[in-house]
Amino acid sequence: MIILLRFAGLGLALVVALLFAVFVGDQGPWYFAWAVGTVMIILVAAAGAVLFDAQDGRDTSQEEF
Amino acid sequence: MDLINPAVVDLSRFQFALTALYHFMFVPLTLGLTFMLAAMETVYVVTGRQVYKDMALFWGKLFGINFALGVATGLTMEFEFGTNWSMYSRFFGDMFGTPLAIEGLMAFFMESTFVGLMFFGWDRLSKPAHLAITYLVALGSNLSALWILVANASMNVPHGAHFDPETLRMTFDSFVGVVFNPDAQAKFVHTSVAGYVAASMFVMGISAFYLLRREHRAFAARSFRMAALFGIFSTVAVITLGDVLGRLDYEHQPTKIAAIEGLWHTSKPPYEPWIVAALPNDAKQESSFEIGVPFVLTPLITHSFDTPITGMIELEDAAAPRIASGITAISALRRYEESHLGADLEVFHAHQNDMGYGLLATRHAPNQDVTAIAPEQLQSVIEQTKPDILPNVFVTFWSFRIMVFLGVFFFVLFAMASYLSLKNQLERNRLFLKLCMWSIPLPVLATEFGWITAEGGRQPWTVFERLPTFMSASTHSMSYMLFSLAGFTMLYSIFIAVELYLMFKFARLGPEAHHQHDDGADPAHLSVVAH
Numbered sequence A: 001m002i003i004l005l006r007f008a009g010l011g012l013a014l015v016v017a018l019l020f021a022v023f024v025g026d027q028g029p030w031y032f033a034w035a036v037g038t039v040m041i042i043l044v045a046a047a048g049a050v051l052f053d054a055q056d057g058r059d060t061s062q063e064e065f
Numbered sequence B: 001m002d003l004i005n006p007a008v009v010d011l012s013r014f015q016f017a018l019t020a021l022y023h024f025m026f027v028p029l030t031l032g033l034t035f036m037l038a039a040m041e042t043v044y045v046v047t048g049r050q051v052y053k054d055m056a057l058f059w060g061k062l063f064g065i066n067f068a069l070g071v072a073t074g075l076t077m078e079f080e081f082g083t084n085w086s087m088y089s090r091f092f093g094d095m096f097g098t099p100l101a102i103e104g105l106m107a108f109f110m111e112s113t114f115v116g117l118m119f120f121g122w123d124r125l126s127k128p129a130h131l132a133i134t135y136l137v138a139l140g141s142n143l144s145a146l147w148i149l150v151a152n153a154s155m156n157v158p159h160g161a162h163f164d165p166e167t168l169r170m171t172f173d174s175f176v177g178v179v180f181n182p183d184a185q186a187k188f189v190h191t192s193v194a195g196y197v198a199a200s201m202f203v204m205g206i207s208a209f210y211l212l213r214r215e216h217r218a219f220a221a222r223s224f225r226m227a228a229l230f231g232i233f234s235t236v237a238v239i240t241l242g243d244v245l246g247r248l249d250y251e252h253q254p255t256k257i258a259a260i261e262g263l264w265h266t267s268k269p270p271y272e273p274w275i276v277a278a279l280p281n282d283a284k285q286e287s288s289f290e291i292g293v294p295f296v297l298t299p300l301i302t303h304s305f306d307t308p309i310t311g312m313i314e315l316e317d318a319a320a321p322r323i324a325s326g327i328t329a330i331s332a333l334r335r336y337e338e339s340h341l342g343a344d345l346e347v348f349h350a351h352q353n354d355m356g357y358g359l360l361a362t363r364h365a366p367n368q369d370v371t372a373i374a375p376e377q378l379q380s381v382i383e384q385t386k387p388d389i390l391p392n393v394f395v396t397f398w399s400f401r402i403m404v405f406l407g408v409f410f411f412v413l414f415a416m417a418s419y420l421s422l423k424n425q426l427e428r429n430r431l432f433l434k435l436c437m438w439s440i441p442l443p444v445l446a447t448e449f450g451w452i453t454a455e456g457g458r459q460p461w462t463v464f465e466r467l468p469t470f471m472s473a474s475t476h477s478m479s480y481m482l483f484s485l486a487g488f489t490m491l492y493s494i495f496i497a498v499e500l501y502l503m504f505k506f507a508r509l510g511p512e513a514h515h516q517h518d519d520g521a522d523p524a525h526l527s528v529v530a531h
Helices: A002-027 A029-064 B006-023 B027-047 B050-084 B086-120 B127-156 B175-179 B182-212 B217-252 B254-260 B297-302 B312-339 B342-364 B375-389 B393-422 B430-438 B442-458 B478-509 B512-517 B524-530
Strands: B161-164 B169-172 B274-281 B286-293 B461-463
Touching: A002 A029, A029 B027, A029 B182, A029 B217, A029 B393, B006 B050, B006 B442, B006 B478, B027 B050, B027 B127, B027 B182, B027 B217, B027 B442, B050 B086, B050 B182, B050 B217, B050 B478, B086 B127, B086 B169, B086 B175, B086 B461, B127 B175, B127 B182, B127 B442, B127 B461, B182 B217, B182 B393, B182 B430, B182 B442, B217 B254, B217 B297, B217 B393, B254 B312, B254 B393, B254 B442, B274 B297, B274 B393, B312 B342, B312 B375, B342 B375, B393 B430, B393 B442
Parallel strands: none
Antiparallel strands: B161 B169, B274 B286
8 A cells, every 4th residue: 555655656746747847848948947957967966976986996996906 | 406316326226236246145155055965965865875974964064154144144135125225116016026025935934944954853854854855945045046036037127017107116917927037037047057156166175175185085075076067067057048148138138238248339240259358438438459259249149140239339329219209108107197188198108118218318307307308408318318228338348258257267177177086186186176275256256247247237227128227216315325335334244254254164174073974984096196
């Protein structure tokens, strides 16, 4: 039951996101670009941090050899 | 005695510019740091590594200092509209008041509530719940800015409103029209991402400081990496939206774009150069010592190669019939106020789009009354009013250029920072790290010059082509203005001093908690470089 509710919640979020995209994308393209762009910038910065940890781990293991 | 005292108007303008520019020293950091905190905390929640929590806590502390002082400096401005700009508030209050009220609700209820939860909820909320709160703080702070920029955009391009001759005010027509005003959209995104740039430079600069001193290196190297990537994408977005705003100004505010480009005469496409540097002379209406790049201006502004851009002299000439028409509109409106005859209303409606130009002529009319202009005086009043349609070209031209030059510098700096960070070569480039550190205040400076361009370029209007600035101010005495100006200057200078003191103090102290929880020690590649 909890899994079903979780799916329903995610489905609802998806519908809201699609409606947001359709309405705001049409009426306010730059608002939409801001929403999408900000999420993208956050994800790129986060990915950079994760990459840093991966590079850090690689360097540590290379040092061991 | 003159009805409008130019000295009081100038002091009102100076006071508003001063308080707005002071306030905007705090705003960009708030807009950008919140989303950077969200990015850091996202990595913490996903990876579970303590260093990212330390980053969110430390940068969050600096954000808190900035946020508190930013709110304090913003409060006075909202009251200033009523005290110093009562004529403007009466004329445009419906349009301006609604977004401002929503901003107040956003800032003081949504943003402030979530800020409290963000600071004090680390041990009380689950990781995902706290992350959600951090995102809501970021969203709330940026949405607060959205409403201010919606209000500002309606002053530049008044969408969703009309002038009501019965109440003599601008009346609200469409909320959607106001919110989705293209100028509001572009301005919001431009300003918001400019905040991201400021926050990126702030985090990158302080991280560079730690790397130079070889302190908190695991913390600083990760912060630097995230800030550099955050900054390069944000800078691209700022430049893109700057272009969009330029295009909108070309369509809706031709005097602003002509002043920005120092274009006295209509351009000759496609050769017309983009002037990199010049000395515009407002009195002589010419520029000297021009240095330009040919074939750039036309595609830059019009996005085509064959469309001429109207120059300021030609815009002045084109304004002459609008000034005459505006005088007719004002005269008809005065008659209608007294007689309520339909014929007068019809005349007003036929000329109402030029009403603002009629108000602009007030300053040169006998006894500051356009209805008192005799037919033989009309041409003289029009000729005297024509140059008034232009903003201060020197200020607009140079504030725009300083902003643009700084924007290009940020692009290069963030690109190099991203490259060096991704290649793990940061600590070998100490000069570059010093450059990053000294660049911390530059994005804030760029946003200040951006506002001077936007607001200075809109002059002589508070509401573009509707209400002149000199008719918007309250009728205070000189002593009142000087006293309040001195008070604001002193108070805001204290705020700045407190901000700088606290920022320097906590930045120098560094992320103390990091020493206790550091799970990664110094990154391996940095240690290799260091030894």
